[in-house]
Amino acid sequence: MPKALVVYDSKTGNTEKMARAIGDGIKEAGLDAEVKSVDNTGLDDLIAADAIVLGSPTRFCTMSDKMKALIDKSIEIYPDKLRNKIGAAFTSSGSIDGGNETTLLSLIQAMLMHRMVIVGHQSGSFGAVSIEAPDEKCIAGCRQFGKRIASLVKR
Numbered sequence: 549m550p551k552a553l554v555v556y557d558s559k560t561g562n563t564e565k566m567a568r569a570i571g572d573g574i575k576e577a578g579l580d581a582e583v584k585s586v587d588n589t590g591l592d593d594l595i596a597a598d599a600i601v602l603g604s605p606t607r608f609c610t611m612s613d614k615m616k617a618l619i620d621k622s623i624e625i626y627p628d629k630l631r632n633k634i635g636a637a638f639t640s641s642g643s644i645d646g647g648n649e650t651t652l653l654s655l656i657q658a659m660l661m662h663r664m665v666i667v668g669h670q671s672g673s674f675g676a677v678s679i680e681a682p683d684e685k686c687i688a689g690c691r692q693f694g695k696r697i698a699s700l701v702k703r
């Protein structure tokens with residue numbers, strides 16, 4: 549069965565809650581999903597997944613240092629090992645205009661460099677976004693995002 553990996557960094561738990569909801573949506577759509585902290589994620593985990601969903605808190609309008617460290621390490625498997633895998637991104641930010649879109653783009657840009665195929669959010673945005681802790685509506689949107697990612701992996 550195809551497998552999705554949801555990798556998150558999260559200091560105060562907001563991005564982690566989004567990661568778990570996206571993982572639930574992927575599973576509801578009938579795919580295997582593993583939700584992992586960036587602290588425990590290695591390059592072999594990325595290689596083993598058919599879809600990779602990266603989530604980071606917004607830090608000065610971009611991804612966190614830990615997520616960037618994983619991406620920088622991925623130069624060791626660049627450019628072939630992640631080619632044509634499905635990719636998607638999510639973030640939690642402190643404010644609506646605090647750079648969440650640029651954070652999503654920073655994650656998406658890295659995945660595009662790996663020749664991955666990027667899935668946007670069903671709302672038309674670049675990925676899933678929460679302002680601080682995700683509320684019920686955001687959690688439902690994350691679950692839908694997971695289902696959308698799974699449906700594209702199955703194609």
Ligand SMILES: Cc1cc2nc3c(=O)[nH]c(=O)nc-3n(C[C@H](O)[C@H](O)[C@H](O)COP(=O)(O)O)c2cc1C
Pocket residue numbers: 557558559560561562563564604605606607608609610640641642643644645646647648679680681
């Ligand atoms: C070092 C640092 C930088 C941050 N930079 C931004 C920022 O540029 N824009 C923003 O909206 N929020 C910023 N925040 C707020 C976090 O993105 C926000 O609290 C988020 O919900 C934290 O997610 P987490 O609970 O997964 O760690 C920053 C927080 C920290 C600690």
